[in-house]
Amino acid sequence: MLKNVKCAKCVKCGKEYPATPDVTTCECGGILDIVYDYDYIKSRLTKEKLAARKDLTMWRYRELLPIEEETENTPLRVGNTPLYEEPRLAEMLGLGHLYVKDDGLNPTSSLKDRASAMAVAKAKEAGKDIIACSSTGNAASSLAGNAAAAGMKTYIFVPSRAPKGKVAQLLTFGATVVSVQGNYEETFELSSKAIDRWGWYNRNAAVNPYLSEGKKTVSLEICEQLQWKAPDYIAVAVGDGCTIGGVWKGLKDLYAIGFIDKLPRLISCQAEGCCPLNRAIEEKAPWHPMEENTLADSIAVGVPRNPDKALQAIEESHGLVVNVSDAEIMAAQKLLGSVCGLFGEPAGVTGTAGVKKLCEMGVLGKDDTVVTMISGNGLKDVENAIKAAGAPISCPNDMESLLKAFAANNVDAK
């Protein structure tokens, strides 16, 4: 029994379920949300207690997480990623203060490690030693890595079009990878049937309510790293909706237990070519599917699987929405690289691209403190980085040619 959790409650119809380790979705089809007993948590956790804790992983926030007291930390060191203040970039953009959270420095190089570590912990509680999911991206590779470190097996279902590099990561981590001859929907269906048949633990983020509880640790960390002074805005790249839902949950938790005294507004950043959730907010209408026209593969989600938590997060936080073009995403990648020395994958820099655009539109400015998150390492997608990066200066191997090449390229080598 989780002492700090009351129940798992459907975000659609409100029906409540006991928060067992393998609870999935509501009978109405809605995803569940974990409901905490904040009075209990307040009686157990203080800022001072937290500050004295040696554990710097995401598990330092145990009282705010839906795990048993005796459940062990998962082996890989997830969390405690750096939050950099970036005064030079803030000035270039015309912002008051800008912080960038580099979550690409997690063990398998993405924010998804936070959710996958949670899946591993909950699978152990459920007495399962096999975990499955269908995905081609960071969710799958983080699950395979975190489970391998814990001595657990994984079954990963990928559509046959899955990029080789990501499949290589999965196989390196020892996952059993099933390449399904079909599209993503068919892959998901086959994984569901297999999970039912063999009783594996389910790490599909639209099904398992504990995953956004793992992801929320990113906002717990941001606020602790800012000495509990919440920023005005947190910008999040949005695809499926699970991450922005998790970010918001963490902020609400901290507000409920009195660790922060205001709630930041969220900025939902999507790609122009695939922005079903932002479009729903802008049109004040239900969301409907869109095509997936963006190079930012991790947020190229035309049919988001967690729309309810995402839309609630944006609305409750009085959030902003902004869509950016692929060119703007590439420009943000170059900007974070050249000004801050940070390298994010396209989806990973989309939050920063959105903030830049809102600065140019005059929506954000000198009075604002903004946090953006890099959700995945740029090395995850070298092909697109090449497109964004430009070309080197080609030159024969003598000094005279170098001087000419510098002159031709307007390089002032002083």
Place this chain on the structure above:
Amino acid sequence: MLKNVKCAKCVKCGKEYPATPDVTTCECGGILDIVYDYDYIKSRLTKEKLAARKDLTMWRYRELLPIEEETENTPLRVGNTPLYEEPRLAEMLGLGHLYVKDDGLNPTSSLKDRASAMAVAKAKEAGKDIIACSSTGNAASSLAGNAAAAGMKTYIFVPSRAPKGKVAQLLTFGATVVSVQGNYEETFELSSKAIDRWGWYNRNAAVNPYLSEGKKTVSLEICEQLQWKAPDYIAVAVGDGCTIGGVWKGLKDLYAIGFIDKLPRLISCQAEGCCPLNRAIEEKAPWHPMEENTLADSIAVGVPRNPDKALQAIEESHGLVVNVSDAEIMAAQKLLGSVCGLFGEPAGVTGTAGVKKLCEMGVLGKDDTVVTMISGNGLKDVENAIKAAGAPISCPNDMESLLKAFAANNVDAK
């Protein structure tokens, strides 16, 4: 004036030089080694003082580093990478205790960040705001990233055969990248001439004696993470020789100030197809160049640029040498991935490959505590990971086909 440093001393002829920020090589051509005043350091640094320090970056070891007291920390969070104990892998190999240090979790995803952060700090001390080097690999990308974060410019010279992915990283970090029409030797020569002409700060590791002082922080961290109980062995993949030289320097420092009470033996791991330093040790003869026949590009160094520090380190530590095949490197990559959830580039797992081989040979066993280091993230070289990883199970999208596919591949999906 550095209060903790006596001088910079040639490792070849013993000539001493003042440790100015831009000191390079000895007039005899030998590389310099930084000589510390250990009595001064002992009077300033205790284990307790260190334990109380909040700074978890490599700069927490300031008293042991050749920088001015007032020199600021460099901006990217270099160091404090995880040291994992791996009991399951130890048992598989027949080792007493095995620890793996994942240095691929540094900001630009390699151990080289430690040297590049040092270069940035020393360039600032030298009053330079442009740093240059010639390299296509982790040294270059870490320099470009760390310098960008510090608001400094970089000029990187790469041979025209440089892999696109690495060039993309450099350009993303805003480096001026000169692609030289020639081989690596010609590229190095042109970079030297340009550095002389424009007076840039020089980050070529065979020239700048401060770089291995940055790298040594990896062994300072390992020993602190083991509560100052030094392991019996530390295994290091060896190419140029700078890393193993740095690792040894850190150990000697700790021993000199009484923080550890024994010196580990080093294990120098090279690729069979390119092992000039190990061959010299085995043959008790001077080293001579070799071809570069290995997929582990970061240690494919036929003409090592820091042979003296490397050979000294192996000899002084009563070290072991072991050469591994590309197949053994790929097997180690898969093993670290599937058992530990850790993903290293080929050179990054070569230390573990060497340890595995020494276990199989009966050289290492139940009584030994060994540390291996992953020096670079596997995402740095996805192409080779694909070769090592094997293939997924291809399957039509229905349950009957899945059952057949599992049977055909001996998958027991219980």
